[in-house]
Amino acid sequence: MIVLAVSLLTMYSSDANSQSQLQQGVQAYWNARAGVERYTDSRQVPASSVYDFGASGRCSVVQSGPDLLFEGHYGKQHRRILLIAGDPARKVEEPHP
Numbered sequence: 001m002i003v004l005a006v007s008l009l010t011m012y013s014s015d016a017n018s019q020s021q022l023q024q025g026v027q028a029y030w031n032a033r034a035g036v037e038r039y040t041d042s043r044q045v046p047a048s049s050v051y052d053f054g055a056s057g058r059c060s061v062v063q064s065g066p067d068l069l070f071e072g073h074y075g076k077q078h079r080r081i082l083l084i085a086g087d088p089a090r091k092v093e094e095p096h097p
Contacts (some may be wrong), residue, residue, distance in 0.1 A: 024075035027057055032072030032081045039068070040088045066095030 006089070035051045045068070045096040057074035068083040084090040 019078065020075075025075040025079065027074035028072040028077040029079040030072065031057045031059045031071045031074055032079050035061060035070040035072065036083065036088060036091065038083055039070070039083075043086075 005041065020095055031051075034053060038051055039045065043062045045063065051061070051066045053059070059070055061073045062069045062071070066085045068086050070081045070083070072079045072081075080094040082092040082094075084092065
């Protein structure tokens, strides 16, 4: 009975951790998208190169030549969106793991 209980607890813990990582990845992606949207509205990168979304995470912006890389962060997860030549119509999204 104890072995069964430990097995179920281990499965639940593993599943809960996977679900948490998935949720953090989705939030990181939406933070990157929100950063792109804010940039699209103003066509300016913030002075700090970071869009802060408070408890929802943040999006950092890195300029590499004419390209802009938006990296959404939440928890331990991050997702990237690249705007080629800073053009929102020419974006490349990092594939999800």
